[in-house]
Amino acid sequence: MSETVNKETHSFQTEVKQLLNLMIHSLYSNKEIFLRELISNAADAADKLRFEALSHDNYFENDSELKIRITADKEEGTLTIADNGIGMSREEVMKNLGTIARSGTAEFLEALSKEQKSDSNLIGQFGVGFYSAFIVADKVEVRTRRAGEQTEEAVSWISAGEGEFTIEPLDKESRGTEIILHLKEEEKEFLEPWRLRSIIGKYSDHISLPVEMEKVDTGNMGQEEEEKEEDEVVVPEFEVVNKATALWTRGKSDIEEDEYKEFYKHISHDFNEPLVWSHNKVEGKQEYTSLLYLPKKAPFDLWNREKPRGVKLYVQRVFIMDDAEQFLPVYLRMVRGVLDSNDLPLNVSREILQDSSATQTLRNACVKRVLSMLEKLAKSQKEDYQGFWDEFGSVLKEGLAEDHSNREKIAGLMRFASTHENTDVQNVSLNEYVERMKPEQDKIYYLVADNFATAKNSPHLEIYRKKGIEVLLLSDRIDEWAMGYLTEFGDKKLQAVTHGELDLGGLESEEDKQAVEKATEENSDLIEKMKTFLGEKVEDVKISARLDESPACVVSSDGGMSLQMARMLKAAGQPAPEAKPVFEINIDHQLVKQLDADMPQEVFEDWVALLFDQAVLADSGQLEDPSAFTQRLNRLLMK
């Protein structure tokens, strides 16, 4: 036989090399998952064929009973997983079995190989998929022919998993894909029928596709061997070894917890177990089944907004598409699951989905399910809910802006750090806060800062601490923006303590008010002089009612932009109006008391500028001109 002219050798993409390297050298436990991954791919291939055959009559080629066959050859030491699904063209083989499509993978792998080398759960986060074959095999052959292509257009792909693969044309009668694993010497247990059957039972009962294995006729084993040697043609008999019904079509009471968990792993490509799920069959005006899961752990690329999200969509049991994002808003992008609708047309496309009213109804229903699943969890499994909040809280908060019809529900699901415990643990709900409110208190108070320490030590909290009023402390990146959308909860208004006039509602005493008014009158010269000096930097200078220990603070004027928001916008390259705060001084503070309208102008200015910069610093941790600040400070220290 002459060398095939069309045989080509290629290198794996760098990330694939890294992944293979990690997998081969660090996945010691749970090696059997390779079979789950390969069966899972074969099932997806069958789904894709059924879908494409809707518009291509010839794709079934008189072979419409889709199935997976698993055969073990002890003499050759090979395990073959064969399907008659969609198959792959040469181009698809090149693309699918040589690269990793997900962006961010390179960085992730790098971080992984440095630190948590042996944490197989982390490796699993992005679904090792096909490459898991190399956990047990030292050579993998893929023989595949795409539906609709000629027998001689089939492709053979071979690799030992060490950086390279070869690809060449092949003549293949049957449609679909055969994966032939040449098992490593120490992995030969995966040739044992009982072992294979137990793995399939564990991982693949929920797959709608039948998985077949050769019938074992324990009594005649020896005889069969003899017959083979005599060159007689023995046609092996196959039998189905999994349940082979799509999980979501079964009744809830017939499904074991473990089956739900395995199904989650199948559709999400997450190695971790799900946190909770909700399985619902709805009949009536709209008919659909939904099975929605919440994960335990955030994927490494949770913040990648381009990452595919959404549910697997089926129409009347026929797979239509992965990642149908029309059924869930962006802030619920952590949800995974299946939606099987009886009302959408089989030829539905992403474009049709976009404008269909059925989509909107289904979307509302899915959102409602997810939110009530979370409410239930928050109520009955507090610890689990806390885990969810820690992983996904800042994503859920996006919903305040994105989904105003569910804002109240989302607000109820939020958890905050607060002055009640004074730790950065976010575990206080708005309901809990309201329950603890003082009888005369009518507002929910909160403070947003760049980080928890700045929030906790803010001078704005002094009056609230003194009066024993709880304040929620927020310091996530999106808080300033998200809280802008949350103005009330139930019948209570939310109030940022750094914004506007101090407003303690019923907690304010007449005496306090009068004291401030009196002090303002008495110090009008001083206030005027400060205003003149600070000029454009401030909107106003006032005697403060909110300070106890600090000499001064800055307050964002009501409706005006906070210093933080202005900074965030600038950092994002957006035009931001100059944020002009109100400068409030504590007239009882020693440093303010010593200020005197008659002191030499330069000294007065140094003091006022210093107090102002201090206040800005405590508010947002940054100054426009830090060196002017230090020079001034040094000048005053020298005196």
Ligand SMILES: Nc1ncnc2c1ncn2[C@@H]1O[C@H](COP(=O)(O)OP(=O)(O)OP(=O)(O)O)[C@@H](O)[C@H]1O
């Ligand atoms: N048996 C198969 N038949 C047809 N195509 C397949 C088969 N196995 C794999 N593929 C193709 O190769 C691609 C890569 O497979 P791989 O398992 O690595 O990733 P995936 O299935 O997309 O996701 P995951 O990495 O989470 O498993 C698949 O998306 C599919 O297009």
